[in-house]
Amino acid sequence: MRIEGFYYPAGHSKKSAAVLICEDGRCTLSDDQKVLFKAHITDFRISDRLGDMPRQMRFLDGELFETEANDQVDALLRSNRHHGFSALLHRLESKAAYILPLLLVAGLSLWFLYAWGLPKAARVIAFSLPASELNLIGDHTLETLDRLALKPSQLSEQRKQGIRARFTGLTDEIGSGFVYRLHFRRLPENAADAFALPDGSIVVMDGLVELSEEPWEIDSILLHEIAHVEERHGLQSVFQDTLLTLMVSVMLGDAVSTAQAAASLPILLMERKYSQNFEQQADDYASDYMLTHQVDTVHFSNILERLEASYATEDDKTKMTEEREPESSWDYFSTHPRTKDRLLRIREKMIRGQWSD
């Protein structure tokens, strides 16, 4: 076999035309005057084929033969060595007929990774931490929040004691490795809210307590927050977001800044979807608990509905009864699922729960 190309001496940039002739694996490289060197095909380090780029054949002491005759080099490799992985890669990369199936498989596996793989991996990592580790974060976070946004609670001691007693009842029964602590705080304008920190600190705002009309209403919200702690949602979301960013940057390779910038919005949307899933899980946890304790989940729905109403403006309240816009593009940006969907799910769970009884 005869392959035309260029020869470079070791450690020198001088380029000259040369011809490589191979017979049964024994190769001779020569220019138009003399033989440059003789070597066996296995003594060359031959670069993998990639598109139609020039191919480099390096000899042990640094001499280089470069050729654009890719097909001939492939044929040479086939007849003298096993047809390796790189040849398979080139087949995949060059056949037009493979594009559509590859695209489909790649798309499906990416979707699978996003919807199942990453959350699963984040969960495994989050649960591999001992619960005691998580206690480290607690007080500092609450201290910071106290300094920035939260005010002391103005609830009566009696009211607090009542809620605390029921809360202890709940956490004693759930009895996990977490040390639960209940804190009462007040938000500016007495807004209604509650949140959980990864170490088991649960913070309830006065506004929420004042919205409730029935003890189980507060309990259902507390259960929702306990679920966030038990399921380690805070930690999971840190890992999910980290892995997601990692995945996108690996996919884009050494991406130019444009692609990165273009990817930032989709990444945000994907993270929001994860967050909505966690809220749904926490809702399920709370309503499951209530169902197993023969408590009507309507209390949960009631407080959620009142929460939603408390966020709406005065004018909105008059329109509450009217048909609401079914779809809004804001849903994709929200960290929580729509209240309507949450209520529907709780109600469905209750109906299913009653049937299974």
Added chain:
Amino acid sequence: MGNSYKQIERRSEQSLYLTFIRLTHDFLTNRPSLPGSGGSITLEQKQTSIPHLKPYPFEFRGSGGEFFKIWIVNILLTVATLGIYSAWAKVRTTRYFYGNTFLNETSFEYLANPVAILKGRLIAVALFILYGFLSGSSPMLAGGLLAIFFLVTPYIAVRAMRFHHRMSAYKNIRFDFVGGVGDAAMVYIVWPILGAFSLGLLYPVAHQRFVKFYLSNTRYGKESFDVTARVGQFYKIYLALFAIGIVVIGIAVASAFTMFGLPISRDMGAEQMQAAMIPMIMAVYGAFFFLTFLMLAFIKSKFANLIMNSMSVSDRFHFESDLSLGAVAWILFSNALAILFTLGLAYPWAKVRLAHYTADHTMLTSMESMDAFLGQHVDETNAIGEEMGEMFDIDTSF
């Protein structure tokens, strides 16, 4: 917020880094030019004495379609191997862009062994997860890890540059990087800190010092690179960038004011209010999107031109770059839109398109014969640190 801003900032720096990494390695030719020439020429002479200079334009021969297939196989195998193949994907992608960049009918080469890159990546991912882990449980320890990482950055960066340069070749001669850890500490730690403490006033100096450090320590065989761009020239570009920033903020403020003029009244419901605001928010987002690319393009084109036009090899070979702000802005902006609306599928095409433009607007000029470059023996197996080299390729980008 602070975090994402940092990322954006880092990315713009990265794009600059990529630009001139590409341009730096895409270089040199071997055609004998006019006889009897020799010695050095200055920049001024170069601009006036065109007859004696021979231009060697860069040329990019890759195609979007060809790269698309390579890219999609990369993604598929990376997913199938849970990221292991990403090291091979990186090598294939870099090889594709180097191997299709031609100068004087000869292409560049990227010779890295994927296994070395894989080792570095595994360490990086482990540290990344450890950090996520710590920031979830103990912010103190996470901060400590960051501080340690910050302190060893110069060492890692020097190793990474050395790895990258030694794996890059042209005409059977390899590049090399000879910068020391001490100098790296100056440009990676001391100058950026001074830049921050001076509220950015010294940042252009930090940038210039970095460029100088990077290029004056770059070797091609026995030849040395150098760059003569002065601090004042960096200040000029940053000043203009600052002015653009002011305009962006002005637009934001103005649009906030026009929002008051929108048909929103107190008796509208929340949904209606949102409906009225969505077009406005879209418009503002669109404007920011476009201005982001204008600024990116400004950074990319102005710095590439400044650095390339004052860069030389052994003072005998010079570069010319004439990237235009408008063209680069249009390419970056339309690329991003194309990527967004094809759900990422246009990415290979976009990347190839930018490479074409950059190569078409860059050339090498020299009066001298370049037939006799000699290689320096480069020890390829000088391991441990080299493998860490690719570990945090982000952090080698200024």
